[in-house]
Amino acid sequence: MYSVKEIKKGLEEKKFSTVEIVKEYLEKIKKEDKKIKAFITLREDEAIKEAIEVDKKIASGQELRLLEGLPVGLKDNIATKGLKTTCSSKILEDFIPPYDASATVKVREKGGIVIGKLNMDEFAMGSSTENSAFFDTKNPWDLSRVPGGSSGGSAAAVSAGFAPITYGSDTGGSVRIPASFCGVVGLKPTYGLVSRYGLIALASSLDQIGPFGKSVEDCIYGLEGVQGFDKKDSTSKDVKLPDYFEEIKKGIKGLKVGVPEEFFGQGIDKEIKKKIEDNIKILEKLGAHIERFSLPITDTGLSAYYIISSAEASSNLGRYDGVRYGIRAEDYSSFEELIVKSRTEGFGEEVKRRIMLGTYALSSGYYDAYYKKAMIFRKKVEKLFDDAFDKYDVVVSPTLPILPFKLGEKINNPMEMYLSDTFTVNINLAGVPAISVPAGFSKEGLPIGMQFIGDKFSEDILFRFAYALEQELKLDLDPWKEGR
Amino acid sequence: MGAFETVIGLEIHVELGTKSKIFCGCSTEFGKKANENTCPVCIGLPGVMPVLNERVVELAVKAGQVLNCKINKINKTDRKNYFYPDLPKAYQISQFDMPVCSVGYLELGEEFQGKKIGITRIHIEEDAGKLIHLEDEDVTLIDYNRAGVPLVEIVTEPDIRSAEEAHDFLKKLRNILVYSEISDCKMEEGSLRCDANISIRKVGSDVLNTKVEIKNMNSFKEVHKALLKEEKRQLELYRYGEEHKIVQETRRWDSGKGRTVTMRTKEDAHDYRYFPEPDLPPMILEEKYIDTIKETIPELPMEKKERFVKDYGLSQKDAEVIIDDKATANFFEKLVSKTKDPKESSNWVITEVLRSLKEYDEIPVSSQQLAELIKEIKSGSISRNAGKKVFDKMCDTDKMPVDLIDDLGLKQISSEDKLEEIVKEILDKNSEAVEDFKSGKGKAFGFLMGQTMKETKGKANPGVVKKILEEKLKKM
Numbered sequence: 001m002y003s004v005k006e007i008k009k010g011l012e013e014k015k016f017s018t019v020e021i022v023k024e025y026l027e028k029i030k031k032e033d034k035k036i037k038a039f040i041t042l043r044e045d046e047a048i049k050e051a052i053e054v055d056k057k058i059a060s061g062q063e064l065r066l067l068e069g070l071p072v073g074l075k076d077n078i079a080t081k082g083l084k085t086t087c088s089s090k091i092l093e094d095f096i097p098p099y100d101a102s103a104t105v106k107v108r109e110k111g112g113i114v115i116g117k118l119n120m121d122e123f124a125m126g127s128s129t130e131n132s133a134f135f136d137t138k139n140p141w142d143l144s145r146v147p148g149g150s151s152g153g154s155a156a157a158v159s160a161g162f163a164p165i166t167y168g169s170d171t172g173g174s175v176r177i178p179a180s181f182c183g184v185v186g187l188k189p190t191y192g193l194v195s196r197y198g199l200i201a202l203a204s205s206l207d208q209i210g211p212f213g214k215s216v217e218d219c220i221y222g223l224e225g226v227q228g229f230d231k232k233d234s235t236s237k238d239v240k241l242p243d244y245f246e247e248i249k250k251g252i253k254g255l256k257v258g259v260p261e262e263f264f265g266q267g268i269d270k271e272i273k274k275k276i277e278d279n280i281k282i283l284e285k286l287g288a289h290i291e292r293f294s295l296p297i298t299d300t301g302l303s304a305y306y307i308i309s310s311a312e313a314s315s316n317l318g319r320y321d322g323v324r325y326g327i328r329a330e331d332y333s334s335f336e337e338l339i340v341k342s343r344t345e346g347f348g349e350e351v352k353r354r355i356m357l358g359t360y361a362l363s364s365g366y367y368d369a370y371y372k373k374a375m376i377f378r379k380k381v382e383k384l385f386d387d388a389f390d391k392y393d394v395v396v397s398p399t400l401p402i403l404p405f406k407l408g409e410k411i412n413n414p415m416e417m418y419l420s421d422t423f424t425v426n427i428n429l430a431g432v433p434a435i436s437v438p439a440g441f442s443k444e445g446l447p448i449g450m451q452f453i454g455d456k457f458s459e460d461i462l463f464r465f466a467y468a469l470e471q472e473l474k475l476d477l478d479p480w481k482e483g484r
Numbered sequence: 485m486g487a488f489e490t491v492i493g494l495e496i497h498v499e500l501g502t503k504s505k506i507f508c509g510c511s512t513e514f515g516k517k518a519n520e521n522t523c524p525v526c527i528g529l530p531g532v533m534p535v536l537n538e539r540v541v542e543l544a545v546k547a548g549q550v551l552n553c554k555i556n557k558i559n560k561t562d563r564k565n566y567f568y569p570d571l572p573k574a575y576q577i578s579q580f581d582m583p584v585c586s587v588g589y590l591e592l593g594e595e596f597q598g599k600k601i602g603i604t605r606i607h608i609e610e611d612a613g614k615l616i617h618l619e620d621e622d623v624t625l626i627d628y629n630r631a632g633v634p635l636v637e638i639v640t641e642p643d644i645r646s647a648e649e650a651h652d653f654l655k656k657l658r659n660i661l662v663y664s665e666i667s668d669c670k671m672e673e674g675s676l677r678c679d680a681n682i683s684i685r686k687v688g689s690d691v692l693n694t695k696v697e698i699k700n701m702n703s704f705k706e707v708h709k710a711l712l713k714e715e716k717r718q719l720e721l722y723r724y725g726e727e728h729k730i731v732q733e734t735r736r737w738d739s740g741k742g743r744t745v746t747m748r749t750k751e752d753a754h755d756y757r758y759f760p761e762p763d764l765p766p767m768i769l770e771e772k773y774i775d776t777i778k779e780t781i782p783e784l785p786m787e788k789k790e791r792f793v794k795d796y797g798l799s800q801k802d803a804e805v806i807i808d809d810k811a812t813a814n815f816f817e818k819l820v821s822k823t824k825d826p827k828e829s830s831n832w833v834i835t836e837v838l839r840s841l842k843e844y845d846e847i848p849v850s851s852q853q854l855a856e857l858i859k860e861i862k863s864g865s866i867s868r869n870a871g872k873k874v875f876d877k878m879c880d881t882d883k884m885p886v887d888l889i890d891d892l893g894l895k896q897i898s899s900e901d902k903l904e905e906i907v908k909e910i911l912d913k914n915s916e917a918v919e920d921f922k923s924g925k926g927k928a929f930g931f932l933m934g935q936t937m938k939e940t941k942g943k944a945n946p947g948v949v950k951k952i953l954e955e956k957l958k959k960m
Contacts, residue, residue: 079531092530099524101531200530205762233533234764312762315565318574319528323626335624339567362565362757371759 001028001161003214004070004221011058011069018051018058018069022113025071029116029162032480037137038147038157040076041084041117047071050113067225068111073166075154076117077124078209079198080104083114087200088132089122091326091346101198102233103167103209103226110225115163118153122348123317124169124202126150127177127420130411131350138407139181140479141447145404148181148420150174151212155182158212159479165222166212171202172305173399173424175210176436180399180449183438183477185219185466186212188424190456191431192237194223195230201316203309204235206428214477216437216467220244223459239457247460248467253287255461258392260295263423268401275440275448276398282472283396283465295388295395297381297426304381305425306354306418307361307374314358320346353414378429385430389455394465397423399436399449423451433459437466438475487687488722490715491695492644492680493604496657497635498667499611499675500543506610506634507534507577514673518616518627526632528572533763536561540634541584541767543666544608545777547636548585550664550784551603551657555774559584560766561608565757569624570613572631580758582766583607584636590660591786592652594800601653602641611635630674636666642681642692647711654678654704655808659785663810671703678707683730684718693727697734698744710737714744788813796826805834812837815847822855825862832858836875848879857885864945870894898945900952903936906944907952910935911960921957929953 002010002021010016026044033039054069074080077087079097081104086092100108107114121131129137129152137152139145140160147156151168155178158166168175170188179186187210194209201207211222229238259280264273284290322328322342329341347355361370388395400420410417427434432453439450450469454462505512508525525532548555562580588603613628638657644650658669658676669676683695698714701707714735721727735744783791785807792803792813807813812833819829832854840848857878861871866889874888881888889895897903910932911918920928936949 077531085530087530095530097524097529097531099529099532197533198531203762232535234535235762311759315563315575315757315759318565318567319530319572321567321569321574323569324527324572325529335569336567359757362759364755364757367757367759 001025002164004164004218007070007164008064008068011054012064014058018054018113019048021069022047022051022071022115025115025163032160033162035138035143036140036156036160036162037135038118038153038160038162039073039116040086040088040119040134040153043083043114043116047113047115054111054113065109065111067107067165067221070112070165070221071115071163072107072112072225073116073118073154073157073163074104074107074114075120075151075166075168077120077169077200077202078103078167079200080114080117083117085117085200086134087123088120088134089346089348089351090133091320091342093133093327095325097198099198102195102230104198106195106226106228107167112165112225118151118157118166118168120153120168121150121174122351123200123313124150124171124174125313125350125354127173127417128405128407128410129153129178130407131348133348136407139404141183141445142404144406145446146181146407148178148404150178151186152178154212155179155184155186158182158184158214159477161478161480164213164218165225167209167222167226168212169199169202170208170210170428171206171309172428173421175212176399176424176434176449176451177420179212179436180451181404181447183441183447183449183475183479184212184214185216185435185437185470186210187219187223187435187459187462188427188433189223189227189459190237190433191428192235193228193239193433193457193459194226195228195233195236197230197232201312203312204316205312206305206309208428216248216463216470217245219435219466220248220463237457242460244460244463248463250464251286252283252464252468254289255393255464256289256291256391257283258295258388258395259290259292260388260395260397261292262295262298263397267419267422268398269403271442272398272401272403272448276396276450279439279450279469279473280396282469286468286472291392293388293391295384297384298422300377301381301426301429302418302422304374304377305421305429306357307370308378308429310354310358311361311371312358314355314362317347317351317355322346350414381426381429382431385426385432385453385455389432389458393454393458393461395453396465397451397453398439399423399451403442403444403446403448427453432456433462435462435466437469438473438477439469440473440475488684488719489645489687490647490711491642491683491685491692492646492650492711493642493695494638494640494644494650494653495679495681496638496654497677498547498638498661498669500540500634500636501665501667502537502539502543502634504537505632506537506540506608507632510632512633514675516629518625519629521629522631526572527628534577534761536764536767537634540608541769542777543634544584544606544636545769545774546664546781547638547661547666548588548606549778549781550660550666551585551588551590551606551638553585553588553603553606555585555769556582557769557771557774558582558766559769561761561764562758563761564609566754568612569626570615570628570631572613572628576610576612577761577764578609578637579607584767590653590656592649592656594804596649596652599649601643601649604639604641606636606638609635609637642683647708647715650680650711651704651708654707656785659808659810663784664781680707680711682711682714682718684715684722694730694732696730696732696744698737699734699747700736700738702739706737706739709739709742710744713742717744792816796820796830798826798830802830802834805838806830809841811847812841815851818851819854822851823858825858828858828862836872840875840879844879849875850882853878853882853884860885860889864896864898864947865889866894866896867942867946869942870896894943896945897940897943898948900948903944903948904952906939907936907949907956910939911956918957918960922960929957
C-alpha cells in the first residue's frame, strides 16, 4: 500500500481522490482481514462521506491539513463518539461513547478519517491480543502466531497495509511489543505528551496513546496527529514540540548510546541478541558512541509494574458494575448480586486475575508490602534512567527477549506471558519515551524489534536513531509478498 | 463509682458554594430535574478524566483560614474505593494522608466560656449521587445531579463534652462558613451534614474508650437529641457494669422513634484501599496564593459582634442575637444607617424581624420600609401597636408605611381638641370609675385610658390621652 507521504502527494497532485484511497483501504480490509482479524468495527459509510468532503476541499483548492484524507485506525479503547468502543470486553460489548477521546478529536481536526476500531487484549491486559473477548488477531508474518499485544490489532493492521497510521496505547509495552512482533514502527511517547482523555484507562499513571507506522516518517505523522497539551487531562504537559522531520535529517553522529547489560542477559533469544548487537555496530558505524553499562531494573521492575498497574486497574475497572452502562446480569436480588454477577459474566480471566491482584496489593495490611514497595522501586527506576540520560542520549535494547510465539502457546501460563514485558515495562514506570523499530528478521522470517529509550520529551532523538537505522537497513516490510 | 464525662468528636460534610462541580463544568444548582446536571465526567463514563475546579481549593483554604488551621502547601488527592450505585466510578476522589488543612480550632460562645474545639483536618472530596427508592415499586432510581458536587469534610478533635457543646459548635461553624461565603450550609438541602463519634469515660481519665458513630441526623436539633440519647444509653451500660456491650459500630439515628439503631459493626467496615489519584498531580499552593485568599475573608461573626457592641452600644446579648444570621446583621446595619437610631433599630430587628423569619425564608421587608415605619412611630403619627400591624402588612407588600397607615386607617389621633371631646364623653359615661379614682383607686385611671383607646380603635395618641385625662380628673 502507500506511505503517508505518497498519499499526501497523490491527493495534492490529484493523482487519486480521497474517496478512491479510502475505498481502496476498505476493500483491502474486507478482502484480507478475514485472515488477520485486526478490526472489531469498520466505519465504512461515514468514512466515505468524510472522504467526499475532503475531495470537495481539494477541488476548491483549500490547503490540506496534516492528516487530511488519511485512513486512520484506532485501538478499541480510544473513545469515538457514536462509534462502538469495546475495549475488547464483553462488559462493553455494545458501549457507544457520547464523546470523542481528545486524541480522536485531534485526529479528526487534522483531517484524519477514522476507518475502524482495532482488536486488543481485553482492557489492554496482555501481550498477545489473545485476551480479546471476541477473537484472536493473527500475525501477518505468520498466521499461526500472535501479533503481540495489547495493541495487536493496531500493529497488525499497519503491517498488513490496512491503514497507513493506527493508534494503540502502551501501559507496559502494548505499542512496542506488537510493533516488534509485526515488523512495524511503534512509539510509546513521554507520559504527558499525548492526552489520555477518552483513553479507557488500564493504569492511569502509566498509560500513553502511541502511533504505529510502516516507517519512521509515518510514525512521526502519527505522533504529530495527536500530541500536545490538553486541558482535559491534568497530567498532560505543555511543552515545546520540535519539528521531527527537520530533526531526523541530522543523523546520529556524535550521539551517545548506552547499552544496558541486563537487557542482553539470560533468557534472551540468541537470534535476537545477535541482530541487536549487529545493529549496534551499525549505529557505531554511523558515528554514535557506544558504551555498555549496568541498569539493574529488569526483574524487580516487572514485579513493581504488575503491582502498580494492577492496583490502578482494580480501581479504574470498578465502574463496570452493570448499573449505568455495559452488560447487566439478568437475575439478581440485591445490588451486591447485580454487581458481582455482572462483573463475573462481563470480565475475562486475565482481567479478573489483575483486579484480584490489584485489590490485594492495596488492601490494608498488604499496602506497605506491595503497593508502597512497588512505588519506592518506581522512584528508583526513574532515578536510574535519569542518571543514564545524564550520560547517554539514548539507551538501546531488544524490544522483547523472545520471537513472536504461537497462538495458544502462552495463554495458559500468565507468568510466562508477563515475562514478554521484561524490557518494556520499566520505560512506563519512568515515564520516558521509547520506540520499537524493525531490526531485521529471524532465520524463520519472523520480525525482530529494537527499542530506543530516551529521556523525557526526547522523541526527536528517538526518531533520529530510528530513522538512521531504518535508512541503513532498508528492510522489506511487506508480509504479503509472494513466497512469504 | 465516680462521675463520667462524654467525649464527642464531629465529622461535618459541607458542600462548597461553587457554581460548577469539582471535576467538570456541570452546574451545582439544587433542585434540578433528575440527572440534568450531569456529563460523561461526573457519571464516570469510561475514559473520562477529572480536572480540579480551582475555586474548590480556594474555598477549602479559606475554610482552613477561618477555622485557624495550618494550610498545607503540598497536598494531594487520593481514591477511596468502594462499590455503591450512587458512586459512578466506584471510587470517590478524596484526600487521605495529605489534606488541604490541618490543626485548627473553633471557639464556642459565651455560654461555654469561649472554649476552643480543635479541628483535626479539613479535606476536599466529591459528593455522590442519590438513590431514590420508589414507593410500592421494586425499583431504585439514581439521580447523579449531586455526584461531583464539591465538599469539604471537617473533622474535629474529641474535645466536645456535651450535646450542648456540639450544638453550639455546629451553630458557630455554620455561621462562620456562611459569613465567609464558603457554603450556604442548608441542612435541609443537604449542604451541611454531620456525623458524630461519642464515647464515655471517667472524669479525669484521658483514655478514649470505644466510640460509636452516629449518622443520619438531619438538623442541629436532631444532633442534640441523638447525642443526648446515645450518651444516656452508654451511661446506663457503664452504670450497670455492662460497658462491654458498647462496641465499635455505626448507629443510625431514627428521628421518628427518637433512638439510635445499629447500622453496621466494625466487621462490616469497608477497606477503602486508598491510593494516590493518578489522574491529578499533587497540588502545590504558593504562599502568595494563600495570602490572596486570606484577603477575601470578610468580617466574621465574632468581629461583627464586637463592632456592634462598640459602635452601636448594643448589649453583648443583643449583638449576639443579631449577628447569628448574616442577612439579619446586614439588614440591621442598613436600617441603622437610615434611622440613625441603633437602640430602636435593634429592638425592631430582635422582635419583629426575627419573628417574621419563622414564617418567611428571608426578611420580608426592606430596610427602607422599616426605617420609614420607625420614623412614623417616633413622630407620633401612629402608635407602637399600630406599627406592628403595619409591619405585618409590609411583609406581604412593597408599599411604604405612609400608604399602609392610610389604607388601614391607623393614623394616630394626636389633636388635643378632638381627644378632649372624646375624653369628656368617656368621663360622662363612666361616672362610677371617676368616683373610684377620686377615692384613691389608681386602677380606675387605667380603665379610663383603656376606654378612650377603645373608643378610638387604638388610634389615640396615648401620651396625649393621658395628659388630658390627668388634667380633667384633677379639675373634677
